[in-house]
Amino acid sequence: xxxxxxxxxxxxxxxxxxxxxxxxxxxxxxxxxxxxxxxxxxxxxxxxxxxxxxxxxxxxxxxxxxxxxxxxxxxxxxxxxxxxxxxxxxxxxxxxxxxxxxxxxxxxxxxxxxxxxxxxxxxxxxxxxxxxxxxxxxxxxxxxxxxxxxxxxxxxxxxxxxxxxxxxxxxxxxxxxxxxxxxxxxxxxxxxxxxxxxxxxxxxxxxxxxxxxxxxxxxxxxxxxxxxxxxxxxxxxxxxxxxxxxxxxxxxxxxxxxxxxxxxxxxxxxxxxxxxxxxxxxxxxxxxxxxxxxxxxxxxxxxxxxxxxxxxxxxxxxxxxxxxxxxxxxxxxxxxxxxxxxx
Ligand SMILES: Nc1ncnc2c1ncn2[C@@H]1O[C@H](COP(=O)(O)OP(=O)(O)OP(=O)(O)O)[C@@H](O)[C@H]1O
Ligand SMILES: [Mg+2]
Numbered sequence: 001x002x003x004x005x006x007x008x009x010x011x012x013x014x015x016x017x018x019x020x021x022x023x024x025x026x027x028x029x030x031x032x033x034x035x036x037x038x039x040x041x042x043x044x045x046x047x048x049x050x051x052x053x054x055x056x057x058x059x060x061x062x063x064x065x066x067x068x069x070x071x072x073x074x075x076x077x078x079x080x081x082x083x084x085x086x087x088x089x090x091x092x093x094x095x096x097x098x099x100x101x102x103x104x105x106x107x108x109x110x111x112x113x114x115x116x117x118x119x120x121x122x123x124x125x126x127x128x129x130x131x132x133x134x135x136x137x138x139x140x141x142x143x144x145x146x147x148x149x150x151x152x153x154x155x156x157x158x159x160x161x162x163x164x165x166x167x168x169x170x171x172x173x174x175x176x177x178x179x180x181x182x183x184x185x186x187x188x189x190x191x192x193x194x195x196x197x198x199x200x201x202x203x204x205x206x207x208x209x210x211x212x213x214x215x216x217x218x219x220x221x222x223x224x225x226x227x228x229x230x231x232x233x234x235x236x237x238x239x240x241x242x243x244x245x246x247x248x249x250x251x252x253x254x255x256x257x258x259x260x261x262x263x264x265x266x267x268x269x270x271x272x273x274x275x276x277x278x279x280x281x282x283x284x285x286x287x288x289x290x291x292x293x294x295x296x297x298x299x300x301x302x303x304x305x306x307x308x309x310x311x312x313x314x315x316x317x318x319x320x321x322x323x324x325x326x327x328x329x330x331x332x333x334x335x336x337x338x339x340x341x342x343x
Contacts, residue, residue, distance in 0.1 A: 015041065018338030019060065019074040019152065020165075020331075024048060024192040024215070024285060026059040027327070027334040028067045028074070032316075033342050038175060039314040042067040043324055043331075053151050060155035068318075075161045075337040076152055083140040083164065084109060085208070092130045098123070102137070110139050118142045122167075125204040136205070138164060161340055165189065166196040166208035168336030173281065174203050175339060176311040186266060186277045187307065188296075189332050190286035192216050195258065196333075199269045199277060207269050211261045215286040218251050225250040240290055248291050255292075259299050266300075281307040283332035309335055 014034070020027040030042035044067030046059040086109050090101065106119050119139035126133045152159040169187045173180075181202055189196040192215045199207040215237070223233035226246075240247040266277045279302060282293065287306060297304035309328045315321050324331075 013341050015070060016338045016341035017042075017069050017071060017074045018334040018336065018340070019063075019076045019157070019159075020334035020337060021056055021060065021076060021148075021151065022048070022191055022330075022333070023051065023194075025330070026056065026063045027331055028060075028063045028069060029331060029334045029338050030067060030069045030071075031313075031335065031338040037314060038312070038339075039316055040310065040319050040324060041316045042069050043319050043327070044069075045327055045330070053147065053154075056151045057154040060152065060157070064155065064157070072156065072158045073160050074152065074157050075163075075340050076148070076159050077161075077163045077165050077168065077333070077337060083138060083144070084111075085164070086137040087124075087207075088135045088137055089132050090135055092126055092133050098133075098135075102135075105137065106139060109137060112141070116141055116143070118145050124206070134206075136167070136208075161337070163337070163340065164208070164210075165194070165333050165336075166198045166210055167205055168340050169196060169198045169283075169332055170200045170203060170205050171336040171339035171343065172283075172307070172309055172332050173200055175313075176308055178312075180279070183278045184269070184275055186262070186280040188262070188280060188282045188284075188287070190214060190258075190282060190284040190289075190292075192285065195261075195284070195286075197262065197265050199265065201275070206273060207265060209261075209265055211258070213254065213258055213261070214284075215289075217254050218286065218289065221251050221254055222247060237289070244290055248295075255295055259296070262296075262300065278302065280304040283307040283309060283329055285330050287329055307332060 015030060015032050017030045025045055025047045028044045029040060032039045032041050044063035046062035048055055048059040088105060102121050107114060110117055117139050121135050121137045124134045124136050149159050169189055173187055184201040187198040187200060195211045195213050197209045198205055219233045219237055222237055223230055236243060236247055270276055280296060280300060293304050309332050310324060315324060
């Protein structure tokens with residue numbers, strides 16, 4: 001997305017690497033595209049031990065060592081923290097006119113000096129009558145992107161597309177569920193610090209939002225309510241066994257907050273576009289939380305499923321299928337980033 005890192009491509013690559021720098025773990029995947037089929041060529045995952053830039057660089061190095069990726073060019077994304085995201089509805093116009101218009105629009109939406117800011121936009125969709133176009137405008141301080149790029153460069157890599165997690169989830173959905181083109185789906189990626197929400201229909205992203213809520217908050221609440229150490233709380237969260245009901249009761253307030261944010265997002269879509277969100281798919285490490293899927297489907301009153309990130313992919317012999325399958329729920333962002341290169 002952000003110009004410095006995105007040389008708009010004329011020839012599309014055959015191979016692409018997605019690097020997802022999460023706060024819990026770094027994931028790297030290499031994907032090969034051959035006509036309409038996709039193959040996982042490499043996979044690497046490494047836990048992040050700390051929250052300093054060098055901790056992320058270290059985890060990136062480890063993940064790439066495991067994956068043995070064949071190129072240094074990687075697609076990555078920036079946190080949406082500190083990123084300004086705006087949806088604009090503009091009358092349809094040519095791309096040149098839009099470029100000029102956006103120069104003005106950007107200044108209207110940014111609370112700091114233009115020179116401090118890197119910004120870009122994407123046409124999300126144009127309505128059928130070509131009267132209006134919906135634009136996603138993204139701006140962030142150059143400093144944030146530079147810090148992010150440095151973490152990647154220090155690991156010996158060359159960052160390419162720097163975009164936003166929520167926006168690339170639709171790539172993964174599009175490849176794995178082409179038959180659901182005419183369905184409106186809510187994609188929820190539940191991580192450690194952040195939950196990404198994206199509402200997608202016909203490969204267009206109608207709405208996206210990142211909520212500062214994730215597995216970390218859940219662990220913290222278990223720790224407080226049961227008065228146990230962090231590690232024990234994390235273990236119980238992942239393997240509650242006979243304590244399942246007790247744990248679930250303890251974390252219900254957080255799940256309630258999450259639900260409210262989802263309601264707000266779905267309401268926005270439904271009132272703005274006059275269509276309902278038909279189905280929901282969840283991914284991310286926190287989507288493995290016991291009872292989460294049934295909690296969401298009971299409360300949202302619609303079908304909720306786990307997103308099968310690797311459903312329509314083949315696997316290279318060098319990649320352990322077992323590892324890929326056990327990790328796949330956490331690979332939505334990395335896979336979506338890799339797929340971005342083929343768009
Ligand atoms: N079985 C499980 N049940 C519940 N939560 C789990 C389970 N396994 C892992 N998690 C949680 O998943 C989270 C890690 O998920 P993920 O890898 O998607 O996060 P991340 O991408 O590193 O974080 P973020 O995107 O928020 O920076 C951790 O909070 C971890 O506690
Ligand atoms: Mg994540």
